């Protein structure tokens with residue numbers, strides 16, 4: 063068997079991955095970030111954040127940077143007043159950049175729309191006027207259940223403009239998931255579309271809303287964007303077409319300034335580990351960190367860059383790095399409606415070439431999918447415009463990182479592996495392009511202004527090389543301000559573990575390497591215990607993915623009578639490998655491979671070849687469902703899965719192969 067790209071021999075597990083990629087002189091010379099930024103932030107954190115905040119337009123200046131006296135409920139830029147939508151739209155027009163493209167929107171069927179900042183301003187104003195005419199005002203909640211349409215951005219910004227909170231619910235979620243979120247937030251209005259394009263088909267969407275609102279007494283209006291032209295049922299007293307309520311409304315609207323701590327949105331976490339939490343974010347601190355991180359981590363040059371974040375708007379990455387960060391910075395960006403393999407597996411690269419995308423931000427799951435499809439696909443397109451690549455959502459396996467750099471980044475672009483959460487609101491740990499020598503698989507260092515530590519159960523920092531728990535030991539501007547309607551759960555979930563120390567517990571395992579760089583090791587809940595050894599799921603998965611036959615892997619610890627837990631691995635094979643790769647001999651070799659890479663203790667008890675893995679809408683593997691399979695239990699709650707039929711596929715496949 064051939065070794066892919068000759069890399070295989072050097073690749074190893076996360077413990078001894080040692081290659082680094084220093085920035086080129088050329089990149090460093092023009093970078094937004096500099097090494098001094100760390101020193102500056104360390105010298106005076108609050109002054110550093112005040113400087114970042116002053117890049118925004120404030121109607122009234124704050125009189126205190128941080129008030130942490132009500133911990134764990136923070137107040138940032140106390141007394142300051144601003145309008146978030148004004149900052150994302152109007153001020154760019156007023157600065158003379160109204161003709162700059164804000165959004166290159168690309169529909170899945172191939173239609174497209176080009177929206178300048180001046181047009182965005184008109185659309186947001188009309189939408190705000192429409193919502194106001196339906197009685198939406200400051201403090202009200204609006205649920206947005208839309209595919210990746212420009213209207214989703216207009217609606218979010220219109221809410222922000224009015225001081226209403228949006229709660230975006232991913233357009234792939236079921237009626238049931240929508241209903242529970244609408245009820246939790248007590249939303250007054252739901253904004254949806256007749257249907258959506260997915261994988262080349264027009265699928266209904268409003269039907270889910272009809273189903274959901276049967277039991278959502280708070281909902282007064284449903285606004286429907288026409289997208290597919292599909293048939294919809296209609297309730298005259300409740301339903302309104304977007305074009306009827308928005309078109310014809312005035313194209314101007316005077317924004318009101320709100321308190322820095324005025325609530326901006328509620329967003330439910332992905333639900334990878336359990337019941338989603340309604341995370342609350344507010345205005346001034348959130349926008350400050352969104353804009354700062356977007357500018358610094360992606361090296362954004364608003365005059366020349368074309369930025370593309372492939373996340374869905376229903377996920378926090380879509381909020382911070384499609385809507386608020388890029389628009390606050392006056393960026394030009396691509397928004398793509400559909401799936402990466404519609405109508406063909408080169409669609410993303412076709413879009414990159416079409417718009418000359420310079421910054422591309424995606425998830426490891428997507429990168430591994432591209433690897434599975436093969437490097438010959440991106441090779442057909444001109445990707446020379448790309449200059450920064452980003453990754454978010456899961457630890458990125460070194461093998462996937464190397465592939466990404468080589469086949470997408472032309473062996474030249476810096477890669478920023480960005481660690482953060484719905485709760486943190488914005489990027490927390492990441493290399494800085496032009497400054498950091500990057501390492502495949504490591505998120506490396508807390509950003510300037512951010513403080514994170516890896517600690518043991520007692521809260522003491524662990525020595526280099528050993529694993530521990532990731533905590534954030536100082537408040538940050540875009541931190542969550544609570545769980546909507548549940549202060550107790552907020553305290554309990556994030557602040558109780560290290561209550562004496564006042565650390566925020568992120569729920570992720572991590573470790574330092576010898577340089578002091580941070581490696582994320584997966585969720586603490588997922589750490590396996592084999593004969594008393596704690597083994598990280600991420601490390602075993604990375605070892606599996608470093609084998610030339612394997613495209614994707616998920617491992618879980620299943621209870622084992624002798625070892626406590628045994629490692630069970632689920633793997634997807636790469637495209638093009640022959641049938642023998644799923645045979646007994648090949649699987650035995652794969653188990654040996656893990657043993658060689660990490661050690662005999664990490665050797666999987668069992669490896670199962672599967673066609674798909676269960677993932678959330680944001681692309682994260684739901685290991686708890688795989689644990690159910692591995693332990694022959696009934697499968698648990700699947701409502702936050704991207705595709706609920708995957709579990710049937712896996713169960714069926716396993717039955718027929720055993």
Ligand code: ATP
Pocket residue numbers: 331332333334335336337338339378453454455456457458479480481482483484485505568569570582584585680682
């Ligand atoms: P829930 O909290 O409901 O289980 P979730 O944690 O999947 O859902 P998100 O807030 O979308 O919801 O995901 C944040 C998590 O994603 C982090 O806690 C971490 O486990 C993982 N993550 C995100 N980015 C990275 C990264 N660059 N490296 C490693 N892990 C990451």
Ligand code: MG
Pocket residue numbers: 331483569
């Ligand atoms: Mg989480």
